Amino acid sequence: MPENMTDTYDVVINGASVAGCSAAILFARRGARVALLERRSSMSAHKVLCTHYIQASAHPVMTEIGLADALDGVGAIRNSADYWTKWGWIKPEARTGPGVLPHGYSVRRETLDPLLRRLAAETEGVDLKPGHTVGELLTEDGWVTGVAGTTAGGTFALRARLVVGADGKDSTVARLAGTPAEISENNRFSYFAYYRGITHPEGRTSARVYYLDPDNAYVMPNEDGVTVIAAVLSKQRLDDFKDDIEGAYLDLVRSLPEAPDIDNAERISKVIGTVNYPLISRRPTGTGYALIGDAALTSDPLSAVGCAWAMQSASWLVEAAAPALADDDRLSAALAAYARRHATETGPHQHLIADYATARPFNEIEAFMFEAAAKDSRMAEHFHVFGSRLMTVEDFMAPDMVARAEKVNGWSLSEEALRTLAEGAPGTPAQQHGHDDLLEGAAR
Structure with missing residues (x-):
């Protein structure tokens, strides 16, 4: 010293x-x-x-420190997203139109x-x-x-x-x-690249997120006309990338539903990623x-x-x-x-995130809520607010929203899933599996 x-x-x-x-x-x-x-x-x-992608939950802080105005000044994208699922697209802005729901920003680091x-x-x-x-x-x-x-x-x-x-x-x-x-192990790996000249549907700047179950991908407009395109895949597919990372990444992007036209755009970066996060x-x-x-x-x-x-x-x-x-x-x-x-x-959200990071397929409750969000604009908005971390896990699985999802889907959750909800929505503090133990000394 x-x-x-x-x-x-x-x-x-x-x-x-x-x-x-x-x-x-x-x-x-x-x-x-x-x-x-x-x-x-x-x-x-x-x-x-x-x-x-900066979630809307941080918007009050961004406003307080002057970052929101600064990001608007450099052309950062006031973000939103559409989500592809096997039940169809979840489009949170379908009823409200763009610019109404809470937003954060999409911006390169x-x-x-x-x-x-x-x-x-x-x-x-x-x-x-x-x-x-x-x-x-x-x-x-x-x-x-x-x-x-x-x-x-x-x-x-x-x-x-x-x-x-x-x-x-x-x-x-x-x-x-x-x-x-x-x-907690993350059983997914990811690769992404930046493109200029990607054409977005209807000229919109919404991100497109693909729930390929269990794989994922996203196409996200950023400032200066640049789009980041990422593949976030189960580690079971690592061998596909072992010999040719770039080729496997490009093949994956081209295979996406309503895929971005990368062949008529300019890639302005190498393929970047990590296999362990x-x-x-x-x-x-x-x-x-x-x-x-x-x-x-x-x-x-x-x-x-x-x-x-x-x-x-x-x-x-x-x-x-x-x-x-x-x-x-x-x-x-x-x-x-x-x-x-x-x-x-953070605890209840992080529990759900860590569980999904095992790269497992959707569980019954996730499938139930995703399907409803793909079929109903009100459920899509509800999905957006929760994904923006502006809502607790308990509120996301509130009885009135579960009832609406049942009506929209035409099917009900199993007794086992209903017992899970009755005991506390998945990821509530009672189900954090060690998170509270980790914090016990500091929070005492």
Whole structure:
């Protein structure tokens, strides 16, 4: 550890991407002095693997930090989606028309990350420090009191009332703190590429998501006339890609129902992807530190919740901790409150997401709700609001919506499925299988 402590802050945040920049802006606007550290030196650095879809649940945070206006200014797409299923297309906007239902944004990370970093750097009270790599947590009497590390010019050490890990699924802060984690395997792999010149049906900018059961794909318009096209497939199909990733990807895209015309468009990137992206849940707080974004919860990219939950978890933390930064006892209680809210807001959704990430076919309840959404515009809107993470699992499976689905489908759920609903909609806190145990120490 460097001998001379050069600076003291209210909050030190490691990671200047979606979660970190959002937290820095929100903390600073509440009067905190914030050091925002980023190991990469370039302001244009950005994450490569991403769904490129920010859910509508994050819209209030985007508005508060000025990101919504900024995204409109760079031409990001106010997003919506149509969903292909074996029962037909789910079209949430069929009744309302475009632009009525809640929206987020579709945007490439090469646009989003630098934009957020600039917003943070321009916020009074935020000290952005690129090229700072954290290698140590400073502690006193078991309480995290700061960070130390290296820069191109030497070493640094910073003290703070609160240290925040916003440093992704391989979080340095979590590793140094020894934070417990629960890891669930993702049995899907994914490849995607960017295209220019893709023609979209009826000139619309809605994404098209394909539930091929158990495989998936999506075609998603982004800013500047660029479309990202992704294949998200069961690992049982890995052998298809072993010898020729590009050829297998192109064949898959061409085989999609009402497939995008990639042969008359320009591919402007190589085929990018990963075969291993596990789901990671960590206790989001400890003594003197907190985790947000993927550092706290890395979900399945297919669910497209990463960017939204990054912003929302930043907001939940700031709401709880900003008024308590001056007092250790109050801060401990505030961090426990943040941990509880994080579990309540994300736990039931994450349980469903992790279960579906096993790459199994639809279960009976999913088939029941998807079929109804494909047949009925009101059910399609209901599907959209839930998929945007603007609705709880319990509300999605509310008795009146189940009754409507029964009427639309002309068939009823089995007694076993009805017992599942009676005991609590799948994914409610009673069925989280360890998520609450993971958070018990922080939320106590």
